[in-house]
Amino acid sequence: MLTISIIALLLVLMLCGIPLAFALVTAGSVGLYMIGGSNMVLGILKNTPLSAAGVYELLTIPMFMLMAELVIMSGVAVSLFRAATVWVGRVPGGLGVATAMAGAAFGAISGSSTAAAATLSATTLPSMLKAGYPPRIATGAVAISGTLAMLIPPSVVIVLYGLIADQSIGALLIAGIIPGILVAITIAATVVLLVLMHGNKIETRSYTLREKIASLKVVGPMLALFMLVTGVIYLGVATPTEAASLGAFGALLLTWHEGRLSWAGLKLALTRSANTSCMIMLIMMTASVFGYFFTLTGVTQDLVAWVSTLEISRWTVLVLILAIYIVLGCFLDQISVLILTVPISLPVVLALGFDPIWFGILVIVTAELGMVTPPVGMNAFVVARYSGFSSEEVFIGLWPHIIAHILILAVFVAWPQVILWLPTSMKMT
DSSP states (O other): OHHHHHHHHHHHHHHTTOOHHHHHHHHHHHHHHHHHHHHHHHHHHHHHHHHHHTOGGGGHHHHHHHHHHHHHHHTHHHHHHHHHHHHHTTSTTHHHHHHHHHHHHHHTTTOOHHHHHHHHHHHTHHHHHHTTOOHHHHHHHHHHHHGGGGTSSSOHHHHHHHHHHTOOHHHHHHHTHHHHHHHHHHHHHHHHHHHHHHOSOOOOOOOOHHHHHHHGGGHHHHHHHHHHHHHHHHTTSSOHHHHHHHHHHHHHHHHHHTTOOOHHHHHHHHHHHHHHHHHHHHHHHHHHHHHHHHHHHTHHHHHHHHHHHOOSOHHHHHHHHHHHHHHHHTTSOHHHHHHHHHHHHHHHHHHTTOOHHHHHHHHHHHHHHHTTSTTTOHHHHHHHHHHOSOHHHHHHHHHHHHHHHHHHHHHHHHOTHHHHHHHHHTTOO
């Protein structure tokens, strides 16, 4: 009963607009006080948050955030989109396919979903609308392509899951590569299908082989940055934290190479990455207090014991868990969903005999859905703000992509090796 009351208190605080970090520490402190009094609360508040903040791997987050800010400053998204357009411009829906390709490439060197959505809105959306794409198809393609930054390394969300679940961040980052590519292909295929179904004439353009080869030179620096981050992890040369630091330095060089580096811009990038990183770390610190309360109540162990008594397939339980994640993603941001649910859901998944790396990627794919589903759907609102269209228009354009995402999620559930093959081949799992 106490656990239910504290969870209810947490939900009430969040519904009242209290920031998640303060809601977590308040609800957790009340629960701990009910169990052990003020001395227990003060003792845990003194030690637990500092222990949570002292985890070495947390340095990965500010480095990836700084990398994302510098990549945005470099303006490489325009070059990525133009290069992709040269190769697929002749295909029906070619600009939409190029948007998916640019989203995957930009996500591979930024790691920020909302930043990717904002950047793609400014670079690819005007070209799609000018070519005659219906607003719903164009805005939907941009919003869903932005979510690829959550799955393709470097991804702050994957790092966060690894920290919460105490799993190998390197294995998780590598495990996201193949699913990220498949999701990008799914987005591109959905756009092509929508364009073919639309029927109206949409402008396409062919390019010469010389133009295609020339376009590759702009991809070189971005590919080098991606390989700098993932390559050193793949080869075992550096830890994810060290790779993130190399990535931030590489992004700094990329910005300088593009002629966009300035003291004012660097100061802004440092400030933004510091603000976001501090927010995430504060949530991690306060979540440790709430998690301590959960540990003392034994609710996780009770849940595992209860699930083990159910006379249903473990796959049914997994599907129910993923369905809950999709629903929660409609109302909460992805960081909140991970911090609140992974400490509860992961022990159940492990008790059922599933792989935690595989489950983590499944959770990230459901988190992608949360970025584009109403009423929260952060990417949809970002695209709406940049495009001038209503959020309702963007959400309508996203429904075909949401259905396609659920289908590819089903593929990942049915064939775990799609996710696990690459990290397993590297002996990371």
